[in-house]
């Protein structure tokens with residue numbers, strides 16, 4: 001039993017780094033009002049402000065309340081549907097363009113981190129994906145050897161016999177290294193994007209929520225917890241925290257809890273003994289786990305879908321620690337220092353969506369993989385709002401699907417995850 005009083009129920013990444021923003025009165029009117037101060041909202045704000053539009057970002061909590069200040073910091077090619085699936089839906093040419101967009105997202109983040117002074121502990125560490133079964137390993141090898149032309153990633157196959165070069169466990173049946181995967185400190189990235197938005201002239205108001213949006217003579221009036229603001233354009237960038245602000249969006253995003261723990265400081269030597277090349281790790285299960293060394297290399301940060309909608313992260317600590325020690329029995333006696341949770345946004349077609357409906361812009365739905373996607377598509381929607389041609393994307397105009405009777409409460413999740421877990425246990 002883990003004494004929960006010894007565990008900090010907050011993201012490890014936020015230790016001492018939650019900023020207090022200056023408390024300005026809200027402007028009465030702006031060109032652009034953005035709801036949500038995560039990667040998406042702040043990246044969009046940077047573009048609209050840099051284009052000369054007066055821009056206000058409203059964040060309901062403190063900076064880092066949403067996923068952007070509490071994720072795993074793993075950066076990988078991040079579209080869920082395969083090229084083959086997208087080709088069936090949209091034709092090969094558009095499918096190719098959509099997949100290229102995901103490569104562009106990673107390239108954009110790399111350029112921010114390595115050439116544009118965005119300090120986020122960017123590490124070119126690569127990722128190791130463990131095969132949960134022999135059959136999964138064979139599938140992984142197939143995929144590595146038959147990548148779609150023009151969409152290749154640098155992948156090396158690691159048979160079980162040499163797996164310990166990558167990870168100190170026999171839990172997997174081999175795996176693959178994705179050499180272009182990287183890692184960031186998610187909160188540092190968020191703070192750097194905050195600074196960029198503010199330096200461009202955007203006003204950020206935290207602890208201020210948008211309660212409703214109504215049209216007023218071609219413009220919008222947004223009722224906030226600090227008063228009414230008029231805006232010519234509005235962007236909803238609330239992802240898994242969307243709530244009732246827009247019933248149309250609530251019908252299209254599926255909020256799902258994701259949970260993480262961080263070990264006590266175990267030292268770089270022990271961390272290196274567990275993950276010798278310092279890579280991000282994930283595996284081939286449907287109900288996935290993901291873990292990595294912390295940016296300082298002193299701890300293991302471990303995450304997974306330990307529950308679906310449990311708001312108290314401490315409730316999930318024992319379950320996550322069991323998942324972790326199944327892989328690393330060496331960590332059985334190690335203390336857990338931090339535990340936290342966040343809400344990611346799935347969509348019914350597992351694609352991100354950006355666009356405009358009835359004059360209100362939206363950008364969201366990264367299906368748990370927004371570290372590269374959210375800054376990129378946030379930038380793109382900001383450019384679109386500023387009327388810039390470079391804001392166009394291959395995803396523009398994709399229908400944003402919903403399902404009959406879905407109003408934002410995902411009653412179907414529990415049976416779906418149960419089915420996925422069962423298939424995982426059967427090794428299928």
Ligand SMILES: Cc1cc2nc3c(=O)[nH]c(=O)nc-3n(C[C@H](O)[C@H](O)[C@H](O)COP(=O)(O)OP(=O)(O)OC[C@H]3O[C@@H](n4cnc5c(N)ncnc54)[C@H](O)[C@@H]3O)c2cc1C
Nearest residue numbers: 036038039040060066067068071072074210342369370371
């Ligand atoms: C535990 C966890 C681990 C993850 N790990 C990874 C990973 O390793 N790699 C990866 O690629 N992705 C990961 N993700 C997903 C990634 O963090 C998100 O996709 C990304 O941060 C989404 O950014 P965003 O700006 O769209 O949304 P968010 O960062 O969630 O921001 C939305 C904001 O909107 C605010 N808001 C909501 N309603 C209102 C309102 N009415 N008024 C004002 N503000 C409002 C919320 O407070 C919130 O701060 C993880 C997520 C979680 C939770």
